[in-house]
Amino acid sequence: MSMYKDVGSLKKGGYVIIDGEPCEVVSIEKSKPGKHGSAKVRLVAIGLFDDVKRDMVAPADKKVEVPIVEKKKAQIVSTTPDSIQIMDLETYNTFEVKPPADQSLLSKLQPGVEVEYWESMGKVKIVRLL
Secondary structure, eight states, rough: OOEEEGGGGGGGGOOEEEEEEEEEEEEEEEEOOSSSOOOEEEEEEETHHHHEEEEEEETTOOOOEOOEEEEEEEEEEEEEOOOOEEEEEOOOOEEEEEEOOOHHHHHHHHOOEEEEEEETEEEEEEEOHH
8 A cells, every 4th residue: 555745745754665665764855946947855765674775866746655554563473483473463363474684673582472563565574572
């Protein structure tokens, strides 16, 4: 799921889709409109699921896609080296996700522990312990 916004209305900490990947905006610079053109916006964003840095330069009034990031709670059911099975605490659906890259977070993930996970564009990521 996603919606559209003007590039000029995006803020640091907001979300944007660049190259088909949902990203969080980490910096944004706006230039003043010139004599023959509109204001330009340069933003730098980091992928929510792949941690890749992406840049974008566009007119301030250009429409861009903005992902809807759902933040949910779950409980860990089981862990293996390749995946972590979690159960959503609202719907009780169980599914598997990739282990997080953050080793300090990964070391704390045990069955029975409650976590916050983010879901956007069909991708899921464990973000933190609750």
